[in-house]
Amino acid sequence: MQFTVSVKKFAVALGVVSRVANSRSSLPILSNLLIKAEKNRVCISATNLNIVSQVFIGSKVLKNGSITIPARLIQEYISAINEETVDLGVNNNKINISTKLHKTIINGTDAKEFPEMPELGAEKSWEIASTKLKKYFSNTIICASTDDTKPILGSVLVYTEDNKTVFAATDGYRLAEQKAKTTAFAQTKFIIPANTVSELIRVLPDDETVVGIKTNEQLAEFSFGDTKITTRLIGGSFPDYKNLIPKNFSNIAVVDKKELANTTKLAGLFARDTAGSINISTNEPGQELGIKTVASQTGQNESTIPAKVTGTADITINARYINDALSQISSETATISFNEKLQPCVIKGEDPDYLQVIMPLKS
Secondary structure: OEEEEEHHHHHHHHHHHHHHOOOOOOOHHHHEEEEEEEOOEEEEEEEOOOEEEEEEEEOEEEEOEEEEEEHHHHHHHHHOOOOOEEEEEEEOOEEEEEOOOOEEEEEOEOHHHOOOOOOOOOOEEEEEEHHHHHHHHHHHHOOOOOOOOOOOOOEEEEEEEOOEEEEEEEOOOEEEEEEEOOEEOOOOEEEEEHHHHHHHHHHOOOOOOEEEEEEOOOEEEEEEOOEEEEEEOOOOOOOOOHHHOOOOOOEEEEEEHHHHHHHHHHHHOOOHHHOOEEEEEEEOOOOEEEEEOOOOOOOOOEEEEEOEEEOOEEEEEEHHHHHHHHHOOOOOEEEEEEOOOOOOEEEEOOOOOEEEEEOOEOO
């Protein structure tokens, strides 16, 4: 294998894929990148056996071939080069890297040792703008579980319903649902691991780049620009969450989002030894929302916020969950709606297609 490539493009590509390489794996090959050169382009791949990240870059290929190389070493080395181009060649599994100023040899591993790259047919495919997909994933993953023993809860469900694509995630204590108009051409339903969603959020461009999505029963593939991310999907049944979302509410408060976020954050300072629990109350006669903490060793806090209120009642809820929900709302106002003390609480902004549901705590 022998090729010449732009240092800048090579460094960017290595930065995209290298985080997927697993240096802690019991399989040493997974800490390597697969570099394959053919037909005037180079493909750089990394995998942890659940996710495959690939970037294709144009290059001057003098000899086709492939090799695997330690991910961290090559990424840090190329990032430190301050030159226009770099030449790479392979001889007896040794990678010769040269520029005008530097000559380096890195020991590689035969490409045959690297896991085979999965291939998808076009059973189900659709397209979406990168900024939108990034937003929808960000809005929902915040409610996915971080407990590795419950993979179905550490995921994001994607499915089509009533000419919309729905994204949903729940950790059993809270739920996020985002509905979106997309060009999903067929009925779609798959469960994608939260780790993959996090990786996609990291690498998806902040522009209108079109993301092509292909799925089958085991895999999903996301292609955009010169990048392709392929992931294993999670089997099993996602919780039937629809019945958790109340259709009507007896207590509703519309408040300034920033004011609510700041007040909840203040209350949370005094709720650290009570599992973050705070009390939220609606006061219809006074048209205000009350937020207070229970007395603890730290002390206590009580605040009121002007609000448009219907109903007079209170619930106990996790302060961090409230602020997490508010962080994903883009409008200036937020609406908190609930019924009885232990029934689900719904938080929304002005977007009718996005909501979060939080289960109250026993007071």
